[in-house]
Every structure is written in structure tokens, then in C-alpha cells.
Amino acid sequence: xxxxxxxxxGGEFQSxxxxxxxxxxSRLPGLGRKSATRIALHLVAKESPAAxxxxxxxxxxxxxxxxxxCGAITExxxxxxxxxERRDPSQLCVVASPVDVLPFEKAGFFRxxxxxxxxxxxxLDGVRADDLPFDRLASRIDEDGVAEIIIALDASxxxxxxxxxxxxxxxxxxxxxxxxxxxxxxxxxxxxTDEVTLQRAFQFRRGF
Amino acid sequence: xxxxxxxxxGGEFQSxxxxxxxxxxSRLPGLGRKSATRIALHLVAKESPAAxxxxxxxxxxxxxxxxxxCGAITExxxxxxxxxERRDPSQLCVVASPVDVLPFEKAGFFRxxxxxxxxxxxxLDGVRADDLPFDRLASRIDEDGVAEIIIALDASxxxxxxxxxxxxxxxxxxxxxxxxxxxxxxxxxxxxTDEVTLQRAFQFRRGF
Numbered sequence: 001x002x003x004x005x006x007x008x009x010g011g012e013f014q015s016x017x018x019x020x021x022x023x024x025x026s027r028l029p030g031l032g033r034k035s036a037t038r039i040a041l042h043l044v045a046k047e048s049p050a051a052x053x054x055x056x057x058x059x060x061x062x063x064x065x066x067x068x069x070c071g072a073i074t075e076x077x078x079x080x081x082x083x084x085e086r087r088d089p090s091q092l093c094v095v096a097s098p099v100d101v102l103p104f105e106k107a108g109f110f111r112x113x114x115x116x117x118x119x120x121x122x123x124l125d126g127v128r129a130d131d132l133p134f135d136r137l138a139s140r141i142d143e144d145g146v147a148e149i150i151i152a153l154d155a156s157x158x159x160x161x162x163x164x165x166x167x168x169x170x171x172x173x174x175x176x177x178x179x180x181x182x183x184x185x186x187x188x189x190x191x192x193t194d195e196v197t198l199q200r201a202f203q204f205r206r207g208f
Numbered sequence: 209x210x211x212x213x214x215x216x217x218g219g220e221f222q223s224x225x226x227x228x229x230x231x232x233x234s235r236l237p238g239l240g241r242k243s244a245t246r247i248a249l250h251l252v253a254k255e256s257p258a259a260x261x262x263x264x265x266x267x268x269x270x271x272x273x274x275x276x277x278c279g280a281i282t283e284x285x286x287x288x289x290x291x292x293e294r295r296d297p298s299q300l301c302v303v304a305s306p307v308d309v310l311p312f313e314k315a316g317f318f319r320x321x322x323x324x325x326x327x328x329x330x331x332l333d334g335v336r337a338d339d340l341p342f343d344r345l346a347s348r349i350d351e352d353g354v355a356e357i358i359i360a361l362d363a364s365x366x367x368x369x370x371x372x373x374x375x376x377x378x379x380x381x382x383x384x385x386x387x388x389x390x391x392x393x394x395x396x397x398x399x400x401t402d403e404v405t406l407q408r409a410f411q412f413r414r415g416f
């Protein structure tokens with residue numbers, strides 16, 4: 001396509017500043033050039049939410065941190081889940097990333113605490129056991145008197161590898177080790193279930 | 209769904225600041241709560257592009273304006289299209305919004321100038337002829353010696369109404385009035401063309 005513009009003169013806009021904003025926005029996760037353009041035009045419009053958004057970004061960057069005990073997203077450190085007396089210290093849910101805490105807290109059924117690994121073992125990507133905080137996990141188990149570890153990792157190769165590693169690391173201890181069930185999602189249609197999930201659901205079938 | 213949180217305590221996050229950022233982002237056009245969460249976490253992460261983005265937003269808000277002659281997005285005022293001697297002042301393309309200039313400039317075939325109405329006539333939404341700058345359009349036609357007006361408006365009811373209004377307003381003058389062709393898009397499959405478009409394409413069929 002014939003494009004008469006120099007790449008630095010503002011792209012299809014008559015404004016290098018707008019072009020820079022669109023490029024910056026389109027590097028955010030999930031945003032393409034079209035959505036970035038729409039947002040950029042919204043931000044430079046007269047009744048723009050830009051000032052409030054900039055303030056919200058700055059405030060979040062100041063306030064938000066990872067809990068030094070469990071790794072979850074928090075403002076106070078340690079986080080409220082680690083310090084709350086209403087959470088059961090004997091149940092520890094091991095997750096890969098801080099965002100994995102969110103679906104549990106949204107559902108609200110889990111009354112224990114969390115431990116965020118910050119990653120998964122992946123020989124291909126060079127993530128080895130030394131790179132993950134397994135020693136901190138071990139001391140946490142001792143300190144809190146953890147009786148059950150629930151491993152809640154992705155059902156990927158890396159997730160399975162890490163789950164097995166955790167299992168082997170702690171299987172000598174007086175500790176219940178469990179992991180999330182694999183099977184057909186609630187509301188999921190049998191006909192559209194992929195073969196691996198179906199095989200797992202069959203393999204782990206339960207008696208009535 | 210059971211949600212144990214007070215709406216002001218940070219939602220599913222343990223951080224009111226992060227919750228405010230997610231809410232602010234999810235009010236941007238095209239962003240839902242999930243994409244806003246993803247972007248917010250990216251913005252508070254250690255290697256965040258937040259500082260550059262904030263600067264880009266502020267700079268764009270300072271620099272970007274609408275051309276006082278044509279209404280297009282620009283930094284200099286009047287814009288480069290209005291002042292360029294390489295653009296033909298006798299052809300004036302009438303569009304609804306500043307963003308409608310972009311596809312023309314990207315394609316690069318149009319050598320005339322633009323006039324942005326800033327809206328479309330819409331009796332239902334209370335947009336009447338007095339609300340749109342038809343008087344400025346008339347003086348622009350006189351000043352620039354415009355010989356042809358190309359109406360490039362959405363193929364919606366409001367677009368058609370506005371196109372007809374412009375046509376009636378200027379039909380007494382020594383002026384060529386045209387509008388974009390309606391038909392099957394280039395590369396479009398006949399079988400998947402909607403009936404209205406097909407009927408228009410048939411109605412406006414051309415001889416070889």
C-alpha cells in the first residue's frame with residue numbers, strides 16, 4: 001500500500017505526539033493498533049479521563065506490592081490473608097503467579113492461605129528448581145504448621161512438572177499433598193471436551 | 209456469586225489502588241474488566257512502561273488539537289492539509305468525524321482537502337442542522353473556490369440524512385456534489401454480502 005508518510009512524521013495522523021501515544025498503547029497486552037488508536041483519541045478528547053487515569057496509575061504503582069510472606073498482590077505487607085486470624089494457616093494453596101490468587105478470592109470458598117511460586121519449572125526456558133522459592137515454601141510449612149498443601153498450577157507440562165517436584169520434595173513429611181481435580185468443567189458439554197481432558201475425567205472418575 | 213468483599217476494599221484484589229486503576233481502565237473504549245486487569249497488572253509490574261505512557265498521554269494532550277479550518281486532528285493550526293500547496297483546494301471531502309480523515313490519508317489517493325462536520329444530523333438524538341457547522345462549510349466553499357464536494361459519511365440513516373441535507377443546501381450552486389459509491393467491498397464474497405448492500409450494488413451497477 002502506498003504510504004506517503006515518513007515513519008516519524010505522525011503515521012497516518014498529522015501528529016507525531018498522537019502517533020507516539022498510539023504506539024505506546026499498542027504495546028500493552030491485548031491491544032492492537034486499532035484499539036490503541038480508539039483509546040488514544042478518547043484520551044486526547046476534550047472530556048478525557050486522562051488526568052484521573054494518570055493519577056490512578058501513579059497511585060497503584062506506589063501502593064501495590066507483593067506480600068513478602070506469600071507473594072500475593074497487596075498494599076499492606078504482609079498481606080491481609082497472611083495476617084488474618086480468620087484464615088486457616090494449616091491449609092496452604094501453592095500457585096504460580098499472584099493473579100492465580102484472584103479466582104480463589106473471588107469464589108471465596110477457600111479459607112486457607114497462599115504461597116506464590118512466581119513461576120513454573122521449565123527446563124526449556126531455563127527455569128530450574130534453584131530459581132523458585134522452594135526453600136521459603138519449606139520454612140513457611142514449618143513456621144505455620146501447614147497440614148495440607150493444595151497444588152493449584154496450570155494443567156500444562158510446566159505445571160505438571162512443578163507439581164511433581166513439590167510432591168517429591170515434601171512426600172517424606174507428615175503433610176497431606178493434594179492438587180486440583182482435572183475433569184469436565186461445570187456447564188461444559190461432553191461433545192466438545194478435548195480428548196486429554198476427557199481421558200483424565202474418565203481416569204479420575206468417582207464412585208457415587 | 210458469593211463475594212465477601214466490600215465494594216471499596218479492593219474488589220477481588222487486596223489493593224484498593226489496583227481496583228481503582230482497573231475500574232478506570234475498564235471505562236476506556238473497547239476494554240472489559242479482564243483486559244483492564246491484564247493491563248493494570250502490566251502497568252504496576254517492575255518493568256512497567258507506565259512512566260513513558262504517562263508522558264506520551266500528557267504530551268499528546270498538550271500537542272493534539274483540531275484544525276480550526278477543517279476540524280482534522282493536527283498539531284500545527286491550521287493543519288498541513290489545509291496549508292499545503294500540493295493539495296487541491298477545489299475538491300472538498302466532507303466527513304463526520306476527525307478519524308474519518310485517517311483512512312483517506314492512509315490510502316493516499318485523495319489530493320483535495322477535508323471538512324469535518326463533527327457529527328451527523330439525528331433528530332432522535334436531538335442533533336439538528338443548527339448544531340452542525342454548515343455555515344462554516346458554506347464560507348469555506350466560497351473562500352477556497354471549491355468546485356466539488358465529495359460527501360463521505362457513514363452508510364447509516366444519520367449519514368444518509370446528513371448527505372441529503374448537504375445536497376439540498378448546495379444544489380443551487382455551481383458545484384459538483386458527489387458521494388462515495390455503495391457496493392460490494394473489494395475482496396468481498398458475494399455469498400456473504402448483506403441484502404441491503406447487494407441491492408445497492410445492483411441498483412448502482414455500472415456499464416462496461
